Amino acid sequence: MKTVGEVGERALIAMFTAAAKTGPGDVVIGSGDDAAVFAPTGPVVVSTDTAVAGRHFRFDWSSPRQIGARAVVQSAADIAAMGGVPTGVVVSIGCPPTTPVDRVLEVNAGIVAQSHAYRARVLGGDLVSSAEVVLTVTSLGVLDGTDAVALSGARAGDVLAVSGPLGGPAGGLAALAAVEHGAQPDLLDAYPSLVEDYRLPQPDLAQGRVAALAGAHAMTDVSDGLVEELITLSAASQVRLDVDSARVPQARGLAGLGRALGVDPLRWALGGGEEHELLATFAPGSVPAGWTVIGRVSAGEAGAWIDDAPVGEIRGWQSFTDT
Amino acid sequence: MKTVGEVGERALIAMFTAAAKTGPGDVVIGSGDDAAVFAPTGPVVVSTDTAVAGRHFRFDWSSPRQIGARAVVQSAADIAAMGGVPTGVVVSIGCPPTTPVDRVLEVNAGIVAQSHAYRARVLGGDLVSSAEVVLTVTSLGVLDGTDAVALSGARAGDVLAVSGPLGGPAGGLAALAAVEHGAQPDLLDAYPSLVEDYRLPQPDLAQGRVAALAGAHAMTDVSDGLVEELITLSAASQVRLDVDSARVPQARGLAGLGRALGVDPLRWALGGGEEHELLATFAPGSVPAGWTVIGRVSAGEAGAWIDDAPVGEIRGWQSFTDT
Numbered sequence: 285m286k287t288v289g290e291v292g293e294r295a296l297i298a299m300f301t302a303a304a305k306t307g308p309g310d311v312v313i314g315s316g317d318d319a320a321v322f323a324p325t326g327p328v329v330v331s332t333d334t335a336v337a338g339r340h341f342r343f344d345w346s347s348p349r350q351i352g353a354r355a356v357v358q359s360a361a362d363i364a365a366m367g368g369v370p371t372g373v374v375v376s377i378g379c380p381p382t383t384p385v386d387r388v389l390e391v392n393a394g395i396v397a398q399s400h401a402y403r404a405r406v407l408g409g410d411l412v413s414s415a416e417v418v419l420t421v422t423s424l425g426v427l428d429g430t431d432a433v434a435l436s437g438a439r440a441g442d443v444l445a446v447s448g449p450l451g452g453p454a455g456g457l458a459a460l461a462a463v464e465h466g467a468q469p470d471l472l473d474a475y476p477s478l479v480e481d482y483r484l485p486q487p488d489l490a491q492g493r494v495a496a497l498a499g500a501h502a503m504t505d506v507s508d509g510l511v512e513e514l515i516t517l518s519a520a521s522q523v524r525l526d527v528d529s530a531r532v533p534q535a536r537g538l539a540g541l542g543r544a545l546g547v548d549p550l551r552w553a554l555g556g557g558e559e560h561e562l563l564a565t566f567a568p569g570s571v572p573a574g575w576t577v578i579g580r581v582s583a584g585e586a587g588a589w590i591d592d593a594p595v596g597e598i599r600g601w602q603s604f605t606d607t
Numbered sequence: 608m609k610t611v612g613e614v615g616e617r618a619l620i621a622m623f624t625a626a627a628k629t630g631p632g633d634v635v636i637g638s639g640d641d642a643a644v645f646a647p648t649g650p651v652v653v654s655t656d657t658a659v660a661g662r663h664f665r666f667d668w669s670s671p672r673q674i675g676a677r678a679v680v681q682s683a684a685d686i687a688a689m690g691g692v693p694t695g696v697v698v699s700i701g702c703p704p705t706t707p708v709d710r711v712l713e714v715n716a717g718i719v720a721q722s723h724a725y726r727a728r729v730l731g732g733d734l735v736s737s738a739e740v741v742l743t744v745t746s747l748g749v750l751d752g753t754d755a756v757a758l759s760g761a762r763a764g765d766v767l768a769v770s771g772p773l774g775g776p777a778g779g780l781a782a783l784a785a786v787e788h789g790a791q792p793d794l795l796d797a798y799p800s801l802v803e804d805y806r807l808p809q810p811d812l813a814q815g816r817v818a819a820l821a822g823a824h825a826m827t828d829v830s831d832g833l834v835e836e837l838i839t840l841s842a843a844s845q846v847r848l849d850v851d852s853a854r855v856p857q858a859r860g861l862a863g864l865g866r867a868l869g870v871d872p873l874r875w876a877l878g879g880g881e882e883h884e885l886l887a888t889f890a891p892g893s894v895p896a897g898w899t900v901i902g903r904v905s906a907g908e909a910g911a912w913i914d915d916a917p918v919g920e921i922r923g924w925q926s927f928t929d930t
Binding site (some may be wrong): 330335388418422 | 635646650659689693730739743
């Protein structure tokens with residue numbers, strides 16, 4: 285099998301360009317020129333996100349295609365968290381010259397497939413030699429007739445809601461780590477949906493626009509774990525957030541996996557990360573269908589509380605997001 | 608001195624956000640939220656570019672501030688090469704946790720300063736742990752009433768022109784490498800402008816829009832060396848390009864450095880890279896002031912020729928761009 289170094293940057297970029305040629309969107313000039321040109325229909329939303337092999341993903345735990353797709357999910361979730369709709373991505377791939385070409389092509393295939401699943405176009409990219417595989421995805425999107433939903437808009441009296449169940453990726457990661465450290469491999473077969481949640485989280489990012497249309501006051505995506513996002517949101521909006529942990533929806537199978545590993549599954553649901561479900565505040569009565577109310581927003585000193593305890597006490601849970 | 612690992616991602620991103628708060632542009636929501644939002648005045652141009660320590664730059668050859676600024680020049684040059692004007696950048700910085708905080712803050716300061724020099728805003732970014740320092744800058748820009756100038760538009764009968772002198776960065780790099788390999792250190796003092804060209808090339812990127820307004824048919828920036836760009840341009844436009852090497856403007860001091868090192872300076876001017884001057888084709892009589900005509904475009908088999916020799920014979924020169 286040939287390596288990236290043997291095939292060379294020029295030939296590989298031509299393959300990437302060919303893979304990116306098709307796709308939806310209002311693109312004037314696409315991949316293959318110095319830069320891409322597109323004609324947005326309104327204000328543009330942009331965010332960038334980097335994932336590093338060994339730290340944010342592992343090639344022995346996920347397929348190259350899943351790794352590429354997940355990088356797009358992570359970046360596009362930031363567009364959704366503003367109430368935007370992803371329309372395009374640009375991608376930088378760094379890898380050692382010894383990397384098999386097929387691995388890089390599969391990563392790129394995952395990037396292209398997930399972008400197209402969002403009806404977004406791969407607009408361009410860069411390929412460089414680096415010591416480890418580094419993926420940077422910059423997502424672009426548009427606000428389709430709504431205002432951007434910032435972190436700073438939460439108001440006293442709002443309710444706090446999430447767009448889907450939490451803890452799946454952290455649970456799946458814990459299962460993979462447990463097997464690596466000697467647990468029975470059939471643990472992975474017993475909780476396949478959690479392992480898949482880790483490998484390629486599938487938040488419904490269309491809920492970002494749904495929330496914006498419903499008048500969400502503040503929004504973010506759960507990339508660093510719920511506890512960390514509560515801290516960020518409370519600081520940005522200068523409000524107190526109270527979460528009732530019993531109301532936090534947990535990914536299917538999380539309780540069983542918790543029993544199997546002797547871990548309180550709530551730790552994964554509150555402290556996990558990289559799930560990219562959306563967390564938003566709404567006026568009471570404005571919560572969209574499918575969202576779950578988990579707490580409330582009130583005036584007073586900025587901070588986040590879970591079951592009447594300040595989250596500072598449980599912040600160590602963020603370490604679960606480390607791989 | 609504290610390290611990045613000691614200070615932590617959260618605190619550092621707060622410092623980056625504070626540094627990015629000011630600046631020009633039509634920004635609705637800037638750095639510090641999930642994503643930035645801006646309201647472009649027309650079609651949007653986007654390009655991404657990654658630089659890796661040891662390969663694209665060295666901390667013992669350039670200051671951290673120059674390294675950050677150069678990453679912006681390289682990315683913004685792709686916007687200019689479409690005829691666009693840079694308006695914003697998003698940045699991803701990867702570095703080892705042992706990196707001194709001051710080094711990362713200086714890299715960021717260079718990114719911010721160079722962006723502001725272009726009247727572009729730092730819109731956001733990401734900071735991750737990686738084995739080596741990796742900088743990815745994604746530039747955004749607008750086309751201000753002109754069409755995008757693609758690679759594919761060169762026409763038989765056009766003249767080929769460059770926006771400034773070439774070979775400076777390759778010469779400066781050669782001087783730094785020669786000193787490292789035992790040449791007299793005063794070589795660097797003798798050719799300071801070439802060393803500066805390598806450390807922070809200063810192409811006049813406003814010439815991209817000037818060229819677009821003058822009706823340029825095709826354009827790119829000289830990032831991979833003139834020879835490589837000629838190959839790319841001829842293939843994209845399916846035309847023959849002929850360059851008269853005597854007409855290629857060379858950076859000041861290049862001849863002297865060539866004599867000092869026993870190298871034909873033309874090798875740097877034709878084979879060097881990362882200069883980011885613009886290369887464009889125009890109808891005869893439409894070349895803007897300050898540009899230098901170096902050759903012509905004709906029908907016939909796609910390919911590039913220098914002094915009546917096909918460039919394939921001299922393509923090995925691209926290796927000069929390696930650090």
